[in-house]
Amino acid sequence: MNIVFTFRPPRDIQADLQKKFPNETFSFYKQLDEAQSLLEAEILVTFGSDLTEERIHECESLKWIMVASAGIEEMPLQAIRDRDILVTNARGIHKIPMAEFTLGFMLNHVKRFAELHTLEQSETWNKELPLQELAGKEVAILGTGAIGQEIARLAKAFQMATTGVNKSGRHVEEFDQIFTIHELDSAVRGADFIVSVLPSTPETINLLQQEHFEAMKNTAAFINIGRGDLVSELVLLSAINDEEIAHAYLDVFTVEPLPEAHPFWRHPAITVTPHISSVTKQYVPRAMEIFEHNLRCFIDGGDYANVIDVTKGY
Amino acid sequence: MNIVFTFRPPRDIQADLQKKFPNETFSFYKQLDEAQSLLEAEILVTFGSDLTEERIHECESLKWIMVASAGIEEMPLQAIRDRDILVTNARGIHKIPMAEFTLGFMLNHVKRFAELHTLEQSETWNKELPLQELAGKEVAILGTGAIGQEIARLAKAFQMATTGVNKSGRHVEEFDQIFTIHELDSAVRGADFIVSVLPSTPETINLLQQEHFEAMKNTAAFINIGRGDLVSELVLLSAINDEEIAHAYLDVFTVEPLPEAHPFWRHPAITVTPHISSVTKQYVPRAMEIFEHNLRCFIDGGDYANVIDVTKGY
Structure with missing residues (x-):
């Protein structure tokens, strides 16, 4: 399975993910525009502000978007809903x-x-x-x-x-x-x-x-x-x-x-203060905990955490 | 009973005390040096830094010192111990x-x-x-x-x-x-x-x-x-x-x-910061709660709160 990150978690977290899910293909990119394997992505892990309606159309295999933040206001919700793509976020880690x-x-x-x-x-x-x-x-x-x-x-x-x-x-x-x-x-x-x-x-x-x-x-x-x-x-x-x-x-x-x-x-x-209240060194590790849980559900079945109701927007 | 304060609580607290203990004589002074009725005091209510050995000797009727703070380092403990004067403080309100x-x-x-x-x-x-x-x-x-x-x-x-x-x-x-x-x-x-x-x-x-x-x-x-x-x-x-x-x-x-x-x-x-961690608008009201409890004990008997062991100094 192709899992594309449009941000780069710390190296130890990357290694940890690959070790825990040896059968999956992880690609970590600094940003979406650099993501060469984007079009093959079945799972997209993003901070949520880099997606457009056009991108959603292009990614024909996309089944799940994991937003590693809580805000999804900038996402093309209509296009996502039309394609019935699962959206989860990192709600709760803030x-x-x-x-x-x-x-x-x-x-x-x-x-x-x-x-x-x-x-x-x-x-x-x-x-x-x-x-x-x-x-x-x-x-x-x-x-x-x-x-x-x-x-x-x-x-x-x-x-x-x-x-x-x-x-x-x-x-x-x-x-x-x-x-x-x-x-x-x-x-x-x-x-x-x-x-x-x-x-x-x-x-x-x-x-x-x-x-x-x-x-x-x-x-x-x-x-x-x-x-x-x-x-x-x-x-x-x-x-x-x-x-x-x-x-x-x-x-x-x-x-x-x-x-x-x-x-x-x-x-x-x-x-x-500069929109900084949620900033913490624990941010990415906590988001990855949620991602891992949901990836396990995606592979083996189970109850996803933090599923977004795309029609409501939260 | 003569109760001498060497500080002035807010007027409403003064009035409240007099109302609750109508048979006692309260005198409120701005500081110890102005306390004309000091020598008659049976009970002295002080912040604790104004007492000297000499003052203790002068106040022949003194039976109880209520220190409306927690620190008693500046008090003449030897003289107080010799006279067997009860000392209580406002421990806990800080x-x-x-x-x-x-x-x-x-x-x-x-x-x-x-x-x-x-x-x-x-x-x-x-x-x-x-x-x-x-x-x-x-x-x-x-x-x-x-x-x-x-x-x-x-x-x-x-x-x-x-x-x-x-x-x-x-x-x-x-x-x-x-x-x-x-x-x-x-x-x-x-x-x-x-x-x-x-x-x-x-x-x-x-x-x-x-x-x-x-x-x-x-x-x-x-x-x-x-x-x-x-x-x-x-x-x-x-x-x-x-x-x-x-x-x-x-x-x-x-x-x-x-x-x-x-x-x-x-x-x-x-x-x-300027030794300010214990400062609060609730300070005097809370100290007076302890004083009232102990005054009730002094009059009617009961267990005093916050009795200082003068030999140990706390």
């Missing part, structure tokens, strides 16, 4: 780094590490900063999937109250209460932190409106590690400038990289 | 803010928030920073009391391995393994983080020696939120400059405030 990153933002907020860093740079000893605690505070998490749930689990360990927002309002473990996406006002009203881990779908684009920021506490911090198009940048900027909330921690943006001279960069109440 | 602060340092380390902050200041979008995770890492905690245990509890929530160091080697909940203070080399050898929460006692002064830093991983981070005299500044500076460890996060110092132009301030591998 939850640990992203939840840790979120708790990092939250601790930076209550412990004022950025200000402490500035004091240190000017060699200033100031014990009078009014530090706070996570304990006793409330976090509202938009999105109660694997990532949202992991954030809630850690928040509970810090003795925080956890509110979740999802489509149906169904109960999810680690959340004290759940609201539906239509009850967003009520969900965010009492929260000290509002965290979004939502993907970009027709329902989530511009979901967060001015009225929601008005409903938030003036002391609240908004954290977005999902997708930038959850909220219009103008709405967010107004909310910050009108002091509807105290701070925004943003890892994702409508346009990435965030353009030079964008007002977010230097705003004292906005913290910008 | 555990939440100090454990949160420690996890904040740890997340800042693996997620490189200081570097991300610097990138932001120069409007630089750089996704290539090699971020790490707490999950799977090991923390060695010197001191397995309330604070150490709370740090270990949170570390376990982050899926870390936890090693504790205490005098006897006795098992303590939340720790995967425990070493005695004489096995420090072995305790720190495999750790990614070495955290000290130890108080200053004859046994802990200069406890951490060059050999221990040599035993640590080169990638390890040392976090000290206990007392600065745990390690000589020269030993620590050498360990950092010789790259025995990767970074030191220091909230406590041999001399505080850390003097101007001290080499720690600007060292790229040392983070300095």
